[in-house]
Amino acid sequence: MSDGYDDELRARFGLDMTLSDDAPDDPALRRLLLRRTHRRYADRALPDALVRLLLAAAFSASSKSDFQQASVLWLQDRDRRDGLARLFPDMPWIGTAPVFLVFLGDARRLERIGALRGHAQDNGALEGFFNAAVDAALALQTCVLAAETLGLGTCPISVLRNRVREVAAILDLPDKVFPVAGLCVGWPMQPGFISMRLPLDATVHIDRYNDSGLPAAVDAYDRRRDARHSIKDRQRQPERFGTAEFYGWSEDKARQAMTPEGQGFAPWLKARGFTFD
Numbered sequence: 001m002s003d004g005y006d007d008e009l010r011a012r013f014g015l016d017m018t019l020s021d022d023a024p025d026d027p028a029l030r031r032l033l034l035r036r037t038h039r040r041y042a043d044r045a046l047p048d049a050l051v052r053l054l055l056a057a058a059f060s061a062s063s064k065s066d067f068q069q070a071s072v073l074w075l076q077d078r079d080r081r082d083g084l085a086r087l088f089p090d091m092p093w094i095g096t097a098p099v100f101l102v103f104l105g106d107a108r109r110l111e112r113i114g115a116l117r118g119h120a121q122d123n124g125a126l127e128g129f130f131n132a133a134v135d136a137a138l139a140l141q142t143c144v145l146a147a148e149t150l151g152l153g154t155c156p157i158s159v160l161r162n163r164v165r166e167v168a169a170i171l172d173l174p175d176k177v178f179p180v181a182g183l184c185v186g187w188p189m190q191p192g193f194i195s196m197r198l199p200l201d202a203t204v205h206i207d208r209y210n211d212s213g214l215p216a217a218v219d220a221y222d223r224r225r226d227a228r229h230s231i232k233d234r235q236r237q238p239e240r241f242g243t244a245e246f247y248g249w250s251e252d253k254a255r256q257a258m259t260p261e262g263q264g265f266a267p268w269l270k271a272r273g274f275t276f277d
């Protein structure tokens with residue numbers, strides 16, 4: 001029997017939570033509760049066989065209707081990787097991670113299989129897009145967790161979608177195949193830190209959606225996060241929003257969301273065969 005994962009829950013939520021006194025002690029669950037993104041990697045190669053093991057784990061993820069609409073592009077070509085990294089100079093880990101994978105929503109394969117079987121269909125409706133995106137996201141996260149199991153560190157990279165036209169040209173993607181996110185993989189240079197999450201009171205609804213407690217929950221969360229790791233000296237766009245006396249997670253995320261991202265993604269998808277009907 002475990003101690004109820006008290007330390008891990010405190011690390012993740014900044015709260016003393018006793019969720020279960022009789023949960024079995026499980027190292028995989030402890031690791032999962034302590035999961036974290038890594039952006040700096042040791043200068044140490046990953047054997048191809050290890051990457052293939054991670055990919056095998058990734059493709060063990062659940063898949064909507066067993067349609068298997070995720071693909072991965074393992075970007076090994078240095079020139080193409082450098083080309084990709086040059087598009088995002090603020091995120092040097094795209095170029096420096098020992099391994100870079102791109103998780104793709106693949107609505108094309110099901111169409112090709114339909115044509116092969118003599119049942120041609122168009123998979124470009126919203127359902128096809130959404131299912132492919134979800135499959136790719138599940139494979140991505142499964143890969144992340146598999147990597148952490150081996151002591152590796154990862155960082156998903158959705159910024160690719162902000163310049164999807166150039167990214168798709170570098171990756172040479174066919175119609176109806178789109179990037180959901182890249183994934184940097186390597187041996188972590190440092191332990192990293194755990195990103196505190198909103199309390200379950202704010203994210204779990206019993207029987208009926210109810211967010212009436214949100215203002216108080218977010219306020220308390222902002223203060224817990226601030227006490228652990230203040231970001232008051234890293235305020236976004238003070239020239240636009242002013243300098244806040246208390247600058248917490250919610251102010252930071254509200255400001256961040258004021259700058260829209262991925263605006264070229266929908267037109268690009270439509271030009272690549274998606275109708276979203």
Ligand SMILES: Cc1cc2nc3c(=O)[nH]c(=O)nc-3n(C[C@H](O)[C@H](O)[C@H](O)COP(=O)(O)O)c2cc1C
Pocket residue numbers: 035036037038039091155156157158159160181193194195
């Ligand atoms: C779908 C997805 C896309 C992400 N895209 C990027 C990215 O483009 N660049 C980056 O540096 N981090 C990216 N991240 C990492 C997040 O910033 C990170 O997960 C978040 O800050 C929470 O930290 P944690 O993963 O350590 O809990 C992404 C994460 C996810 C799940």
